[in-house]
């Protein structure tokens with residue numbers, strides 16, 4: 001294995017990225033309670049989430065917050081849920097309180113990714129799988145913490161070296177930059193997804209590996225001429241997450257975005273290329289393989305990498 005000047009040590013996970021290889025031998029397995037939960041338990045939990053959402057929306061019902069609280073208060077204490085919630089870092093009671101708080105604070109807003117209460121419930125329940133896996137890792141509290149952490153790799157540097165197989169763009173921060181984006185959208189609507197772009201263009205190595213794999217699978221399965229996978233969000237600070245939440249987005253806390261292990265990928269924009277079905281299939285296949293937790297959030301799908309996934313893999317997948 002070659003060692004290059006770009007080798008980076010990732011202290012808390014113990015992963016070493018050397019010459020763009022993740023060295024599996026150098027990594028002790030993450031023995032947190034959450035990481036030790038079997039994938040079959042997570043699959044059972046996911047099915048229980050689908051069941052409870054079906055119960056809430058059965059026969060065309062539109063659940064009220066009060067009804068949802070009642071149903072969740074009963075169902076979340078059942079074994080299919082507690083198998084996951086009991087292994088989250090602050091325990092099952094705190095997890096249930098967190099879920100009920102998300103449900104109570106639900107507000108219908110146009111920019112809210114959870115466009116109805118049932119979707120919001122599904123998202124907060126599935127987010128607990130991220131918490132199971134990464135809830136023990138201290139989050140980046142402020143934007144300065146994101147910039148200062150040695151745990152995240154700079155996507156711009158990797159892209160310059162041809163090591164990023166997906167599209168993204170950064171937030172336009174200046175007035176001029178925003179004006180250019182607006183003009184671009186008017187001149188060529190559909191040229192790029194309607195998102196603000198990345199506030200921080202950085203992510204954990206394992207996540208970049210997985211996103212590159214997903215991008216390669218998508219490129220193989222999507223109709224010819226489809227643009228590359230488009231990543232709309234990666235790392236966030238807790239402060240930024242709170243800001244998104246105050247704007248009405250379903251930006252939950254704790255969040256795997258705030259520890260660098262989650263990304264959002266554009267879905268709706270790929271409909272014009274008739275490629276959204278292929279992207280869904282690729283994401284679900286990676287979830288079935290146990291690499292990721294995937295949450296349908298409407299326009300974007302959320303992808304969180306599982307502890308231990310993505311190791312010993314090249315940042316750029318081999319050509320098949």
Ligand SMILES: [Zn+2]
Pocket residue numbers: 233257262263264301302303
């Ligand atoms: Zn997300």
